[in-house]
Amino acid sequence: MKGLEGIRSRVLQGLEDVERVIAQARQEFGESFNSQSILRQLPDDIYVTIFLMAQEGDRDSAKPPKVNTEIALSHVCRQWRELGFSIPWLWTLFRYDGDQRSSLPVDRLNAYIARSRQLPLDLRFRFKLSDTPQAHEIWKEGYEQLCAILPQVLHRCQSLSIRRVPSPYPINSLHLGLPKSAAPILYSIDSLLLALRGHPAPILESLCLIRGNTRDRAHNPAPAQAAWVPALFRFEAPALKYARLDETCLRANFQPPLTSVVHVFLEQTSRSLEADVLDFSAFISLLTLPLLETISIDGFDDLTTWPYPGDIQGVEAKFLKHLRFSSGEAFDTEESSMVSYLLSCVSAPRLESLTFRAIELSSDLSVPGSSFPSLRTIHLIDCCLPRNLQHFANVTRTTIRIVIEDHGLSTDSVNVPSPLIHIASGASTLGIWRHLEEVQLNADVELANLWDLEDVFPTLQAVTLHQGRFDILRRHPDWEPFERLRLQIVNDGALLARPWPSSKGIQPIDAMEEDSFYEKY
DSSP states (O other): OHHHHHHHHHHHHHHHHHHHHHHHHHHHHHHHHHHTSHHHHSOHHHHHHHHHHHHHHHHHOSSOOSSOHHHHHHTSOHHHHHHHHTOGGGGSEEEEEOOTTOOOOHHHHHHHHHHTTTSOEEEEEEEOOOOSHHHHHHHHHHHHHHHHHHHHHGGGEEEEEEEEOOOSSOOOGGGGTOOGGGHHHHHOOHHHHHHTTTSOOTTOOEEEEEOOOTHHHHHOSSOOOOSOOOOSGGGOOTTOOEEEEEHHHHHTTOOOOOTTOSEEEEEOOOTTSOOEEEEHHHHHHHHTOTTOOEEEEESEEEEESOOOGGGOOOEEOTTOOEEEEEOSSSSOOSOOHHHHHHHHHEEOTTOOEEEEESOBOOSOOSSOOOBOTTOOEEEEESOBOOSSOHHHHHHTTTOOEEEEEOOSHHHHHSSOOOHHHHHHHHHHHHOOOTTOOEEEEESOOOHHHHHHHHHHOTTOOEEEEEHHHHHHHHTSTTOOOOSSOEEEEEOTTOOOOOOSOOSTTSOSSTTTSOOGGGTTO
16 A cells, blocks of 8 residues: 555656646746737837726726726736836826725725826715714724825825715714714715815816715704805815815805816705705805806705895806706796896806706896897706796897707696797797707607797707607608708607717816716706
8 A cells, every 4th residue: 555655646746747847838938929929019108008098988987997997907917017007197096986885995095196106196085974883983994094195195186076975864873883973974074175174286177076964954954155265275276177066065164266267066965855045145256257167056946145136236257158057856836046147137248058957937037137149059958938938038039059858847847838839939929039040859749849940930940859759740640841940860868969068178077976967867
């Protein structure tokens, strides 16, 4: 037996030696083969271009990939890893999208900061609540480290997104088995924002700040911000061009300086609660920003401290090109004082588009002095038009394109005709919108409605419909080609043209967060 065991040991040892020789031969063959590969002959600057192009999709997407491009590239081989670490631009984008049980990767953040050297940073943080004491303690440790790190690199931030995903229901720390002292961190990210107050942001261009504190509403149900008072970045953000904020930033005094801002997106994130009101002075401060080109106000139904009619003064938005407004409800049956002011007292000589969603437009405007001489597009989403269209049409008389999206919310809420019928009827009796060239429809439409449009708008050239609605119209027994009108057909479910500018060139508008204005549609 001992002899057999000895033979067995020698055979196994021989097999190991053979496998070692084979592995060595494979490695040498692979190195020899790879040395002749065209990929090994490419200069490093070609690889740099390829790597950066591969990462562009990450920068333009609101949702991070499962594996970051720079991480995937640096794990292909030793050559790519060494090359990847030598490209500082590859490490300038850092994203944290936490779930309820994940910790903040502080070590990874520090590695990105070091590898990017002194290049501008794009930092995006999306915080979520912790639902267990254990998860909260893990998250809290990384969060406290972040409060110390972020202010130190704020001078390098070109884009910064800090978002806390709000909960529709108040969460009690005692229900999670946490001490009361945990509540400030559990409920808010205020300590991080407070840390940013004393540090300037000299190259910051894009800021997304969604504080998302629904708990504030229970403690302060009727907040009022008397004016826009900058509080962040030591009042120094001279390069800031895009600011996206929620209503809780106003309530807690976390406003950035906006003197240089071109694009403002103010949204109400507490969707399960009643819509906020915006102070009249703060509203005027935003509307009259010296360089403002686009403004979107989503979820604010009314203005507080509304002046007496005799005290209402008109304002001019010199460079404003695009304006969007939405109420906080699915459809608001009460007229909005904010919209009334916009259509009565605002002069915007460069305004190109107006977008309204889920509101009732007033027919009785107190000071009809608005002027929009460059207006070209009106986009109405689930809106109730005023019964008397005269003033609204006069203010928007230069319009050449009307886009109507009617999901039945407005006509179900009040006893009024559909916007399309109302517009055709008003044009017939009042002679309004005489330069209209195009109508785009995502609404129920009858063949007679299109005939009416062709009759009452002599300059109308095209109507855009979805394929399904067009197929229904074409089966009508009275169907026949239109003499002048051109029907443009788009696929069912396709979005109609929306005048709001894309994120390209305003990086990152939609890259940091998805556009909530159209989220229901």
